[in-house]
Amino acid sequence: MSEPQRTLVLIKPDGVRRGLSGQVLARIEAKGYRMVAARLRTADAALLTEHYAEHAGKPFVAPLIAFMSSGPVLALVVEGHRVIEGIRSLCGATDPTTAAPGSIRGDLAADTGAPVLENIIHASDSPESSAREIALWFSSL
16 A cells, blocks of 8 residues: 555635534544644735745735635644545535535535635645645644
């Protein structure tokens, strides 16, 4: 069996504010993944600008940073076999209106009509993004 992967998962301010962190964590653990680090923090603009650096200059970045810094974020490092792909599947489509029932976004996220999708969760999309994002949010790992 191959070495387990690690990925960054963020329960966004809307998920924390709505008290959904426990439900999201339960789904992650029920899938057999293991949390190796967790941190509740309100992210500042500098961290978020670096986190979303690949999107620099796009029109949605400023509203996204404003939303992501609007309240606490629960940052997690999750480990498991094919965890990057698995967590992305658990999340569901980015748009909560079209996310499949049974996915985190399909079941828990609400389309608020806000300029930025408040869709409960972020998950790294590749091993490279995962390594970069974990280093940003958890410098000690």
